[in-house]
Structure formats: structure tokens, C-alpha cells
Amino acid sequence: MHRRDEPLQNRRTVFVSSDKGARELDEAGQLGTTPAEVAAAPPLRSMQRSKRARAALELGASANPTSSSAADEGEAADNEASEQPSATASATVAPPKLSKKLRAKLDRAKAATYSELEQRVERHKQMGRTLHRIGIEKALLGKGPRRKLKSKEEGAPKQYKFKQRRKK
Numbered sequence: 822m823h824r825r826d827e828p829l830q831n832r833r834t835v836f837v838s839s840d841k842g843a844r845e846l847d848e849a850g851q852l853g854t855t856p857a858e859v860a861a862a863p864p865l866r867s868m869q870r871s872k873r874a875r876a877a878l879e880l881g882a883s884a885n886p887t888s889s890s891a892a893d894e895g896e897a898a899d900n901e902a903s904e905q906p907s908a909t910a911s912a913t914v915a916p917p918k919l920s921k922k923l924r925a926k927l928d929r930a931k932a933a934t935y936s937e938l939e940q941r942v943e944r945h946k947q948m949g950r951t952l953h954r955i956g957i958e959k960a961l962l963g964k965g966p967r968r969k970l971k972s973k974e975e976g977a978p979k980q981y982k983f984k985q986r987r988k989k
Contacts, residue, residue: 950978957981 837843849855919927957979961967966984 953978 835846835848837846960983961981965986967981970980970982972978972980
């Protein structure tokens, strides 16, 4: 979620044993992407799993209307580029310039994502407190001597100590 709109800084290095192997390297197949997006796209398997990634790609395509016609030209350029000897895919693509309207939309989406994450964390904490309370209540319903411990802090959860019983 952090810096989603910045270009990726990690690279993949493919080692080949000869120049012939470098010339014959199928970068799209090796990296798991389409030929038009060898330099910039994440692997297809992660794109298929992520709805947000597909939405971001659609937003980027709508922001840059020439990208769909440029994709056909890009495939031809990728075919020419694959003929050049290259042992690694080291090309980087600058992020497209986004309009203020699209930038605001992406910022709202990012804020909504963070808000959803905060709500999930809070629900997780609340669920943990509830499960702990239910566990204590269930233990208190059982037989056996028990005593309530005095808490050192104000507002701390209740704690009980049960006398150990011999297992039968």
C-alpha cells in the first residue's frame, strides 16, 4: 500500500550461459507477463489475484487514452527489442503523468484502503477481547475454587486464579 504509484525498484536478473542464449531468451515467458508489458508489468499470476491491480491498470488506461493504440505499436517494438542481445530486463518505465482529477481519485482510493485496514485491525482487537471474556466466563461457570486477582492498573481486564486440580 505504501508508495503504490511509484515505479518498482526491484529487478529480475536472468542468467544465461552464452550470447546465443541471451538472444533467444523469451523475456515475456520467463517473467510471466505479456510481451507488451515486459518492462513495466507485474507477473500475470499476481495481476489475476489482485482486483485492485486490475482497477489501477484500468484507471491508468483511462487517464492515458493513447495507451491502447500505443499497445499495438509497443508489441512491435517489443519484438524488435527482443532481437537485441540482452541478458537482463533492466528497462524502467517512468510513471505516467496523472491529471489532478485522477490523482485525487487515486488518493481517495488509497485513503479508503487505509481506513478499511484500520477498521479491520480494530475489529480484530475487539474480537480478541470478546473471545478472552467469553473464555473467562466459561471457566467461571465450571466447578472448583477460584479467586479474583487485584489488578495493579486501573481499567485492566479481570483476572482469576484457579486452584489446580489433580487430573483423573
